[in-house]
Amino acid sequence: MTLNLNPLIVLLIFPGGLFLIMAGLAYEYLDRKLVARFQNRIGPRWFQPLADLLKLLSKEEITPLGVQRGLFYLLPLFALASALTAALYVPMAGLLPAYAFQGDLIVTIYLLSVLTLSMGLAGACTVDRFALVGATRTLTQLFSYEAPFMLALLGPAIAAQTWQIRSINEYASQNLWLLIAQPIGFLVALVGLMGKLELPPFDAPEAETEIVAGALTEYSGRGLALFRLSKDIELVIGLTLVAAFYLGGIHSPLDFLVKTVGLLLVVALLQTLFARLRIDQVVGLWWRIGTILAVIQLIAIVLGRYVGNLIF
Amino acid sequence: MSDKDKGVGFLDKIRTWARVNSPWALHYNSGSCNGCDIEILATLTPRYDVERFGIKLQGSPRHADVLICTGPVTMQSRDRLRRIYEQMPEPKFVVVVGSCGISGGVFQGCYNVLGGIEKVIPVDMYIPGCPPKPEAIIFGIVQLLEALKTGRKPEAVAVIPEPQFENKA
């Protein structure tokens, strides 16, 4: 019997497990440092996210009264596992995705939503009122940005006529940057990503000035660490996806670094630029403006293709 | 020292390193005149930028490592203070900011005041002043972190200000 080590390496080291965790921590550091510099601060040291993670892992984990124990401990694991799995279909670090099949775009989008869903459930399964309010807001926000974000990712898919991330990536690199061809889609995707990660100005679900820490109020120690880690990983995956779709594809590690860090710079700038929106403003923004813009973009693409076919 | 002990020692070292480098703080006012709280807020502003040391203000006691207390303990806030302390996960540390938290300060002897924070919960570090400057607060917390690193109790540090005026008697 021959032992096939390849899947193990893919899952545990690259692009799964270890690489993703390291990349997630590095991008969290970059994000915090950039925001700090924009605010005229010095900002955290380079190992800060790692120290935070290790400290949280080594802290006592309190089980609050009234929670459903099984869910309370399983949800952080779900969140981390889904974030790690989503990375398998994305061209991490500019290499080919580890796995690919027709329709993996949809699977990835779903896997990326599981994190938000588990955070919502985690808040809802405690009896703490702040966690409950946070959970309600998390889920409300999920319903508002998910549709436009998905529509924005569908644009490149329709242009490339495939549901496979790998092929879309190739299509994007062979053609004009989709950022120029579909500027509205890019904008919606980028801002949708910020909503997904609950970065300011979309941080109403964890607004610490009103509802303590949102859905994660009751989590301490390991659970909190895993949730934070999955969020970092989702940041990397989201940036990779948007860069691969709209910034002309990702084909080498250098490409990956330049494009994702460039995007992160824009995201950090937007974070410092805007103040927090109320939850009703968030929903209004997404359904009244975001979705309509995304739909217009989609119709334009479809019409463009149709007309193109008629002419040639 | 056996191999197992060495492994545990190494893990302990990593744990202490992480703890010292990422103290998340929670701020509670148990009856202060608000002077100390304003200084704490000033400490958190970009000018002093405590994120350099990894200090982050947290909203939830469940996420915090360091409880920063200001003011004397009033009868009203005694139970809340104790509850917040109990809600924090181990290991936890308490830093008292301001003379009132140390001894009761100007509120000593009031009908509704119990006295310093240490009457209710164990305290690891005192930062005197009425109110202490942001520099003093940062200095105090860094002293606490230094003490954590070596596992000692924090020692009293006398900081004598430079005389600003010639005393012409």
Ligand code: SF4
């Ligand atoms: S020490 Fe001074 S500033 Fe602080 S609470 Fe007491 S009276 Fe107010």
